[in-house]
Amino acid sequence: MTRSPSTEPRLADVRVITPISIVVPTFRERENLPELVAGLDELRARYGLTLELLIMDDDSRDGSEAWVQEHAPDWVRLVVRRETRGLSPAVVDGLRLAKHPVLVVMDADLSHPPSAIPAMILALESGQDFVIGSRYVRGGSTDDDWGFFRWLNSRVATLLARPFTDAKDPMAGFFALRRTDFDRAFSLDPIGYKVGLELIVKCRLGNVGEVPIHFSDRIHGESKLTFKEQLNYLRHLGRLFAHRYATWSQFTQFALVGLSGVFVNLGVVTLLLVLGAQATAALAGGILVSIVSNFLLNRSFTFARARATGIFTQFLRFCMASSVAATLQFGVAASLLAVLPELLPQLAALVGVGAGMIVNFLVNRFFVFKQEHPVRSNPPRD
Ligand code: GDD
Ligand code: MN
Numbered sequence: 172m173t174r175s176p177s178t179e180p181r182l183a184d185v186r187v188i189t190p191i192s193i194v195v196p197t198f199r200e201r202e203n204l205p206e207l208v209a210g211l212d213e214l215r216a217r218y219g220l221t222l223e224l225l226i227m228d229d230d231s232r233d234g235s236e237a238w239v240q241e242h243a244p245d246w247v248r249l250v251v252r253r254e255t256r257g258l259s260p261a262v263v264d265g266l267r268l269a270k271h272p273v274l275v276v277m278d279a280d281l282s283h284p285p286s287a288i289p290a291m292i293l294a295l296e297s298g299q300d301f302v303i304g305s306r307y308v309r310g311g312s313t314d315d316d317w318g319f320f321r322w323l324n325s326r327v328a329t330l331l332a333r334p335f336t337d338a339k340d341p342m343a344g345f346f347a348l349r350r351t352d353f354d355r356a357f358s359l360d361p362i363g364y365k366v367g368l369e370l371i372v373k374c375r376l377g378n379v380g381e382v383p384i385h386f387s388d389r390i391h392g393e394s395k396l397t398f399k400e401q402l403n404y405l406r407h408l409g410r411l412f413a414h415r416y417a418t419w420s421q422f423t424q425f426a427l428v429g430l431s432g433v434f435v436n437l438g439v440v441t442l443l444l445v446l447g448a449q450a451t452a453a454l455a456g457g458i459l460v461s462i463v464s465n466f467l468l469n470r471s472f473t474f475a476r477a478r479a480t481g482i483f484t485q486f487l488r489f490c491m492a493s494s495v496a497a498t499l500q501f502g503v504a505a506s507l508l509a510v511l512p513e514l515l516p517q518l519a520a521l522v523g524v525g526a527g528m529i530v531n532f533l534v535n536r537f538f539v540f541k542q543e544h545p546v547r548s549n550p551p552r553d
Contacts, residue, residue: 190221192269196261200279202391227261259361280389283345299380304345310383363403436461474540500527
């Protein structure tokens with residue numbers, strides 16, 4: 172194998188030899204473990220590293236556990252996971268257990284060359300926050316037999332991650348970060364395969380670096396990346412959007428609920444009139460029902476996480492907020508007309524609606540559906 176100089180820093184270049192925790196998620200990787208451990212051991216000896224390897228195994232029952240017990244050196248530990256299964260949760264659990272200040276995540280199937288790790292650590296030490304072992308930067312490559320569809324798939328997935336990062340290979344399962352940055356993560360809730368992307372977004376890691384690697388195809392065992400995982404990726408992207416653009420996405424939902432209220436209102440008025448109600452009663456009924464439906468929709472969707480206050484208190488506050496907003500809406504429209512008598516009254520009303528809606532949203536967001544402080548997702552280790 173030829174070694175590219177960029178992924179092989181000389182020993183003299185590694186200034187600080189920081190202890191490293193390597194987290195490897197596994198499911199049925201028994202055949203790959205010996206070579207993985209041997210590769211890391213070579214690296215350890217060569218650079219005099221202090222290593223810890225955490226193999227996060229989803230109860231494979233393929234002899235992995237026995238192999239580690241009998242053959243692995245003492246810096247290797249296999250953790251059997253039986254509760255939440257899946258690649259991303261396994262990685263997050265491993266990162267929480269890790270005891271060293273530098274964290275590296277890689278696959279078990281020898282796709283990720285351990286020889287790139289020193290360069291990744293150097294990049295972290297020179298100030299980058301998240302360093303990817305990357306297939307798609309200059310000098311990086313994949314085995315030649317990637318079919319067109321696998322290639323296209325990977326490229327489309329990368330493109331979809333563009334709103335969150337400019338990295339060329341944000342999908343990679345090979346990356347390094349600092350423990351202090353990981354500990355800052357709020358509300359980690361990873362699904363699927365793209366745990367690196369989750370960390371970039373939730374730990375707010377702006378300064379992402381990439382070190383070129385050659386990604387080799389696995390020889391033993393098979394890939395677990397199924398179609399279901401591709402769908403999971405779309406769900407994951409949705410959650411990341413909601414997280415990063417939380418206020419905008421809430422405002423949009425709030426506006427949509429408001430719009431739905433208009434239809435509920437008109438529907439109820441029509442229904443009551445058909446049933447023979449008087450016009451005033453029908454109007455009042457429309458308003459009442461739409462207030463309740465707006466409240467319930469906002470409570471279940473827009474502000475679903477705000478459950479600290481009881482539903483009746485919330486409803487009372489919601490009515491208060493609506494009346495404050497309505498008063499303001501009237502005030503803004505009326506004063507606008509007073510100042511500019513030439514103005515089309517409908518236009519003044521529209522400006523009033525806008526002002527009322529923004530204030531209504533803010534009062535709802537910060538008073539009616541107030542949330543407790545977000546819970547830190549990484550409880551400190553003991
Ligand atoms: N604990 C656990 N639980 N580990 C799992 C699970 C699971 O449910 N599924 C997969 N793994 C482990 C595998 O044993 C392997 O060590 C690693 O996660 C990657 O799984 P593969 O099945 O080999 O994935 P891949 O090669 O198709 O995908 C890799 O490359 C992608 C980019 O092309 C991964 O690194 C992906 O994260 C990456 O996006
Ligand atoms: Mn693989």
